[in-house]
Amino acid sequence: MARRHSGHMNGERYLANTSPSKREVHDLDNEKTTCQIDEIIKAGHDKPYNSLEIAKRDGFDNCAYCIGGSTR
Numbered sequence: 001m002a003r004r005h006s007g008h009m010n011g012e013r014y015l016a017n018t019s020p021s022k023r024e025v026h027d028l029d030n031e032k033t034t035c036q037i038d039e040i041i042k043a044g045h046d047k048p049y050n051s052l053e054i055a056k057r058d059g060f061d062n063c064a065y066c067i068g069g070s071t072r
């Protein structure tokens with residue numbers, strides 16, 4: 001489990017899943033297998049963020065596994 005340099009990712013800490021049915025942001029420094037990050041990248045739904053705040057401003061929800069619902 002680590003930051004990615006594949007798909008749209010270039011080492012950023014946060015990865016948002018742009019799939020319309022998901023719309024969640026993940027913390028790659030606290031990634032869980034349940035996040036299925038590689039599946040997101042494979043599907044081309046990965047969008048990189050350096051800031052959780054900006055991802056949330058763009059309308060992404062916290063992943064319940066790696067971030068949880070209590071950061072805000």
Ligand SMILES: [Zn+2]
Nearest residue numbers: 026035063066
């Ligand atoms: Zn996650």
